[in-house]
Amino acid sequence: MPWKGWRRSWRNARPNSGYSMGQAQAKRPTPRAGDATLRGFVGYHVKRAMSVMLADLMRALEPYELRLVTYSALVVIVDNPGLRQAQLADILDIERPNLVQIVDDLEGKGLIRREKVPTDRRAYALMATDRGQEVAGEAGYAIRAAEEQRLVALSDEERREVIRAMNLIERGQGGAKA
Amino acid sequence: MPWKGWRRSWRNARPNSGYSMGQAQAKRPTPRAGDATLRGFVGYHVKRAMSVMLADLMRALEPYELRLVTYSALVVIVDNPGLRQAQLADILDIERPNLVQIVDDLEGKGLIRREKVPTDRRAYALMATDRGQEVAGEAGYAIRAAEEQRLVALSDEERREVIRAMNLIERGQGGAKA
DNA sequence: GAAAATAGATATGATGTATAACTATTATTG
DNA sequence: CAATAATAGTTATACATCATATCTATTTTC
Numbered sequence: 374m375p376w377k378g379w380r381r382s383w384r385n386a387r388p389n390s391g392y393s394m395g396q397a398q399a400k401r402p403t404p405r406a407g408d409a410t411l412r413g414f415v416g417y418h419v420k421r422a423m424s425v426m427l428a429d430l431m432r433a434l435e436p437y438e439l440r441l442v443t444y445s446a447l448v449v450i451v452d453n454p455g456l457r458q459a460q461l462a463d464i465l466d467i468e469r470p471n472l473v474q475i476v477d478d479l480e481g482k483g484l485i486r487r488e489k490v491p492t493d494r495r496a497y498a499l500m501a502t503d504r505g506q507e508v509a510g511e512a513g514y515a516i517r518a519a520e521e522q523r524l525v526a527l528s529d530e531e532r533r534e535v536i537r538a539m540n541l542i543e544r545g546q547g548g549a550k551a
Numbered sequence: 552m553p554w555k556g557w558r559r560s561w562r563n564a565r566p567n568s569g570y571s572m573g574q575a576q577a578k579r580p581t582p583r584a585g586d587a588t589l590r591g592f593v594g595y596h597v598k599r600a601m602s603v604m605l606a607d608l609m610r611a612l613e614p615y616e617l618r619l620v621t622y623s624a625l626v627v628i629v630d631n632p633g634l635r636q637a638q639l640a641d642i643l644d645i646e647r648p649n650l651v652q653i654v655d656d657l658e659g660k661g662l663i664r665r666e667k668v669p670t671d672r673r674a675y676a677l678m679a680t681d682r683g684q685e686v687a688g689e690a691g692y693a694i695r696a697a698e699e700q701r702l703v704a705l706s707d708e709e710r711r712e713v714i715r716a717m718n719l720i721e722r723g724q725g726g727a728k729a
Numbered sequence: 730g731a732a733a734a735t736a737g738a739t740a741t742g743a744t745g746t747a748t749a750a751c752t753a754t755t756a757t758t759g
Numbered sequence: 760c761a762a763t764a765a766t767a768g769t770t771a772t773a774c775a776t777c778a779t780a781t782c783t784a785t786t787t788t789c
Contacts, residue, residue: 671754
């Protein structure tokens with residue numbers, strides 16, 4: 374048990390603050406090196422977790438030739454037929470110029486259509502095709518499965534707590550003067 | 552209060568599954584559009600929270616001419632004098648080729664030095680300069696302040712819960728077949 | 730009707746991350 | 760000990776996500 378505890382905390386070991394900086398210390402790779410200071414930030418933990426989840430997601434989406442942003446956009450369009458690009462940008466917090474290529478990709482793959490809006494010649498109404506709806510569904514299942522596997526150690530209650538915390542963070546006031 | 556509750560849930564409104572797909576619906580922008588399906592994934596919540604935290608971080612680091620990866624690398628080098636680049640890559644989960652530019656940047660700013668290793672001519676021992684240690688400390692305070700502001704709605708206990716959950720996610724088994 | 734605002738698009742740049750391949754050096758193997 | 764394999768850092772390239780400025784056409788505002 375004490376060994377186990379020590380082993381588990383290896384990555385979070387204290388910085389070697391007692392280390393002298395002489396050349397003698399450079400003879401072999403720094404022992405017990407770690408990211409302890411960074412682990413003091415909540416954001417760093419979130420970043421590290423996000424990295425692995427993102428890799429999972431990309432792998433899950435690969436068979437559908439979708440990525441994070443294209444899948445997200447597709448799902449929102451499927452759920453909200455007739456959506457305007459500006460709305461999509463707002464919903465997903467994506468800059469409008471960046472949406473062009475995304476919408477092009479989806480349209481090119483036959484998953485969505487840009488339809489003209491008779492009452493507003495500046496805009497398109499984004500519609501999902503039948504194929505688009507199908508792909509959104511299948512990809513969603515794949516992501517679901519990947520997420521379930523990743524979150525296997527978290528109870529339903531813990532997941533709800535995470536979601537709650539993430540929402541508080543998302544909706545909180547910005548840190549660092551803007 | 553009921554109005555307030557309705558207002559708050561606008562972004563998470565149900566998908567308009569009852570919507571017909573006729574041209575008539577395209578006349579005005581889709582009302583009550585949202586990302587409800589995506590909100591069903593824990594990962595999406597984490598992604599959205601991560602986005603705002605990352606923006607905070609970039610803003611906080613800007614006065615120091617540092618970014619996420621350069622600050623992270625600097626701190627790890629400060630804490631672990633004599634570190635090898637391969638170690639740094641492992642610790643931060645950064646690909647070794649990507650480290651070259653990062654280390655170049657830090658060295659160019661006078662924050663770290665590459666020192667030769669007499670016993671291994673393939674490697675460098677990365678050392679932080681006095682200036683590097685100073686900048687790491689100051690930038691750390693700035694990030695701390697930004698993070699405190701962002702997390703103001705989370706209790707200490709909730710923060711610990713988040714960290715715990717993120718660690719479980721990070722250390723869990725990968726989702727989606729590799 | 731003129732000015733301001735908006736929708737989507739073009740162009741460009743920054744940041745973070747991935748892979749293949751290379752030279753020099755060290756470690757391993759027989 | 761020599762040949763082979765592995766390693767350290769580097770170069771080159773590509774992909775994904777996200778940001779900003781600017782533009783044309785259209786709609787809204789005053």
